[in-house]
Amino acid sequence: MQRSRKIVVLGHFGVGKTSLIRRFVEDTFSDNYKVSIGVHITKKVVVLNADDAVTFILWDLEGTDEMEQIRDAYLLGTHGVVFVFDVTRPSTFQNLIRDIEIVRQKIQGPPILVVGNKTDLIDLEKLEQQMLENTIPYDFLTSAKTGNEVEAVFLKLATLLNEDA
């Protein structure tokens, strides 16, 4: 039987969690913003190589600017976390380190990837500089709109989980 892994995608609202998952799972994008409430769950098989694949059960959580408010029940049995912020809105990353700490307390163990999304809207070089100057630790800079680096996030997560297994 194929291994399946529960991945929760979380972050402030409107940062593009739903869009990233939709890009990854269906390879589509919409400019419309429909606020997610509660949780949407989808499934996607990630092929690592010819004879290795893993099924991701992707939990797309309602966005919140208070990480404490995330319901613990949603996090039960989580194998990996994608924390998304919006590079065009400082409020979604100015307390990033603290936000991640809170998430870390709730989910001890599994890897957390930090992703800055909507890079299509600003100059990537300037952004990288700005992130460096403000010591914002991130793992990937993505665009759900263009698809840039989206796959890379999930492949990286799959690889990390594979090593653990």
Added chain:
Amino acid sequence: MRMLEQYKQQYLAGNIQFAIVDPNGKVLDCDQHVLPIAPGDSLPDFHPFFECITEISKGAEEEILLNCVHLPGKDSEVIADIHIHRKPEGLLVIIYDLSQHYNNYQAVAQARNESIIKEELIVLKNQELEEREKFKNTFIQNFSHELRNPLGSMLSITNLLGNTPLTSEQRQMIAFLKDSNQNLKLMLEDILSISMIATGRLALDQKVFDFHKFLELIRFTYSAKAEQKGLSFALEIDDKIPERLTGDRLRLYQVLTNLLDNALKYTEEGAIGLRISLNQRRANKVYLRFVVTDTGSGIAPESIPKVFESFSRADAPANVKGTGLGLPIVKGLLALMESEIQLHSSLGKGSEFYFDIALKYPLPSEEAAWLMESPATYTLPPWAKKGKKFKLLIVEDDEGIQTVLFKFLMDTGCFYIDLIYDGARVMEAVIQDQYDLIIMDVDLPNISGKQLTRLIRGLPMDPLKSIPILGLTARAYEQNLAGFRASGMDEVLTKPFENNTLLNTVFTLLK
């Protein structure tokens, strides 16, 4: 009682589903109220949400509640709370269909999130615009400063050149050169004013001045200017306005000349005018209304808001020259004076610009002090004429200004002059020679004028440490000037300056 039970059945049953499943999520028994599942189905196959069941069955919790889960219902999406209880037979899964409740909540969240995000983006956008505006203004400000030095040299050299033997053709050319220099200087001042207003670096002076003399100067200037254009100029003053007032004479002059120049510029025939009336007199304040009129082309109503904006002159005819900053400067200066420019205009008939300001008029004691302080126009003092020469030290690294200063002061025949380019050599020179006055550029390359002044003021020898020091600067901000004075300079002049101003200042300091 039975009725109540019946209703309860009817309403609750439709929204709640019960299922018993084994640890792998296979349905052992269930009803069909919410989700289309049947005994024998595998819940994880029905929807990936139920993969969590295997996890829960391994865990220690007796029961778990998962709120607001989106699942595929019988004909549309269902948003449900899912309660899972561990029981001896397996897991009891209770599904509460709360779609209606959650859809209401979604609408609220939608509105809230959208408005928060929109607001944040607007704030960001404004910040960005403000930063760009600030950058632009600082850039313009610095740039105009850089232009002041060479312009100062040009003005002075042209003056000097005018005093040498010339043919009448050359004299004409000099006149033209002077004119152009003067225009350049005015435009530069405009640009500097507007950028200083925009960056909030302009402070108003509060000094006593002779209001009637002030208006005489305007009458004199604008009668001549109007006549040149074949127009007439009328100045009306309410004679109940006190003679002396307290305020920023220069800035008020700038406001009025900008308005009058503007009136002249757009009027081809008829008259321009300035009318000043006393609105009221209270405590020690007068409330004045200034009205500048013209019989020019007028301004279309839709263009009126635009005429006071920087860099966007309303459909300026191609032949009208200048920076177009006159009216924006007026608006900015009046805002500093807590007033506002108003405008009545009709196309083809002319315009009327007006504003109200309150000016203090001085108490008798203040007035006396002013009369004593008020500087006389320059005449060589008798003791200077008798042939006593003063020793001056000029410290200036800009060669153009150096030459100009040197030549002009030499020509008066009143001075011996030493020139130093390098700030580092000043102390040595000051100690060796007994100077009567030091004229010093405050922006020297190696050591600042302020530092030098402090060094000199700190010298132990008495006549040396109190040598009058006159600073020259291209940076005209109030706060800078105050800083220079605080360092011990006796006076500071802003470049470019008029020869007469320089001489006056020099002799005042030498007295």
